[in-house]
Amino acid sequence: MRYSRALIPTLREMPSEGEVVSHQLMLRAGYIRQVARGIYNYLPLGWRVLQKISQIVREELDRVGCQEVQMPCVIPAELWEQSGRWQAYGKELLRLKDRHDRAYCFGPTHEEIITPLVASVVHSYKELPHNLYQIQTKFRDEIRPRFGLMRGREFLMKDAYSFHATDADLDREYEVMCAAYQRIFARCGLSSCVVEAATGSIGGRSSHEVMVLAETGESEVASCACGYAANVEMAEKRRKETVTAARDAASIPAVRKVHTPGLGGVDDVVGLLGLTAAEMIKTLIYLRDGGLVVALIPGDTLLNEHKLQTAIGADFVTLADEAAIRQLTGAAVGFAGPIGLPRVVEGIGAVTVVADHAIAQMRDAATGANETDYHVCHVVPGRDFVPDQYADLQSVVAGDPCPRCSDGRLAIMRGIEVGHLFKLGTKYAKPFAAQFLDQDGKAVTMTMGCYGLGIGRTAAAAIEQHHDDRGMLWPLPIAPYHVALLLLNGKNPEHRAYADRAYETLTTAGVEVLYDDRQERAGVKFADAELIGIPYQVVIGGKGVETGSLELKERCTGDARMMSLQDVTTTIHETLAHFRRGGPDVT
RNA sequence: CGGGGUGUAGCUCAGCCUGGCUAGAGCGCUUGCUUUGGGAGCAAGAAGUCGGAGGUUCAAAUCCUCUCACCCCGACCA
Secondary structure, three states, rough: OHHHOOOOOOOOOOOOOOOOOOOOOHOOOOOOOEEOOOEEEOOOHHOOOOOOOOHHHHHHHHHOEEEOOOOOOOOEHHHHHHOOOOHHHHHEEEEEOOOOOEEEEOOOOOOOHHHHHHHHOOOOOHOOOOEEEEEEEEEEOOOOOOOOEOOOOEEEEEEEEEOOOHHHHHHHHHHHHHHHHHHHHOOOOOEEEEEEEEOHHHOOOOEEEEEEOOOOOOOEEEEOOOOEEEOOOOOOOOOOOOOOOOOHHHHHOOOEEEEOOOOHHHHHHHHHOOOOOEEEEEEEEEEEEOOOEEEEOOOOOOOOHHHHHHOOOOOOEEEEOOHHHHHEEEHOOOOOOOOOOEEEOOOOOEEEEEHHHHHHHOOOEEEEEEEOOEEEEEEEOOOOOOOEEEOOOEEEOOOOOOOOOOOEOOOOEEEEEEEEEEEEEEOOEEEEEEEEEEEOEEEEEOOEEEEEEEHHHHHHHHOOOOOOOEOOOOOOOHOOEEEEEEEOOOOOOOHHHHHHHHHHHHOOOOOOOOOEEEOOOHHHHHHHHHHHHOOOEEOOHHHHHOOEEEEEEEEEOOOOOEHHHHHHHHHHHHHHHHHOOOOOOOO
């Protein structure tokens, strides 16, 4: 491509829109332009990158036996009613009506289409398994889209759905897909890791996320040297034995009220009572659909709202306001405790008490008295109060003991979720009657897996992981062009002829060249090539023209060498081949 | 949905508080000359319904009301 004919609207100044590096650079380097919130035009450079990533995804999925299909993006409501998600999915589902006033939605995911398709076509165990995928534009009317392609409402996604006769077969395919994902990201030049994840609203038995590690990632991952890695939403830590656990409850005196004026927080109270935070029971009050939840955790730990929500099966949980807390406890905020709470609060609903597992181990604890300016000591869980439920409610923090190995400590890292794998089981196969006849002629429901991979998000993640203060640093396999051919002095006919020949030769040899033939100063050409992140520059200037050689400069290191055209071609092809074999970790 | 903020030239922004002449700057764009291995210099020039509607006023980018769009902070997710 000749730069003089290319649509690459780079900006010298940073547009005000972008917050994260990938978003800023994509705007500034002319990769994307916003149309509406969370909706973007992909300009030529941006689209080339998305195509490169898509192609790697295709190659790796085809290689493990997946088949590409294309489903509609507009889907009749009946299908979603059949799975129950027309009601369940909520406002994120973009709903439309056609001229006959029939209801449709713009597909945010495609279980509702693929399942009846396979159900109608596959009838025998001999025809299973299948793994079908598409690369398609999806729409989710996100509450808050942000960060450019990282979280758009309209986005390009690869989604795959596998269908199996047995759970064992699904398990096997799940492993295959997991490995394929890791290959895909390695081939894209990204370092990634697979973590255990919450199943969320899609449901099913098991779920893993593939994360690209980056400072700006929206997800937090807890990991241990032993190989354990999990999204912090559901990460666990090894339970510790409480120091007082051995003491017999019978030896502990009765509950005693203590005056603690104005000391609402755990840190304030421990000083007065002469206790450690671990000996306090922290009482947090949450509003949920149809009631209140009282969550009890040790005073030195943090509550994980995701775990709380999952444990009680709530649609949502949100910290209760002061009025609700007063209504429940009869006290000011900071003096709530589990003893003597009402079971129902008028006008709000039922009260559920959930305690962390660690609470069951506690003896002689202190907690709020449900009376302003008072706490209670010598509290024994089980003796003085009985929670409705025990569950894991704690958030892990860096340094917590690993739940899988004996001496590991958890580290917390940030990552960008680029892929998500689910074992769906029969959640969708059942409502769509996706059945087959087994060897005994008996009708059996298929078991399913689904595997998402954000194409646009992968591009954004690549920039988050690979950039410097001058611009992007694309890994070669997903760069929009391999080489920026920079003709520094366009007025010199000899130089121009030389550059023209180099462009011809490289292009013919299969190297993707962006030929900067513009009437611009050298500085402008270097700056643009660096901003848009082309991995290699071939510089045509005074240096090589007389000797017939070229200067090849590597974008990420700045190293420059004089070499022949043939050597340039070889360098590019060898580097590409290297990535194709599984890729170096270029972090 | 709740909280905060911004809309002025292609981009970044000043002007608004305290209303007042042809609405400004830098970058970008056009033309010419010079320059040519790191975002050039000089000269000339084009370009804005001041987000929209209504109101107050002799007079509104500026004050008031409504509205729209976008951005940021929380809950959703590839």
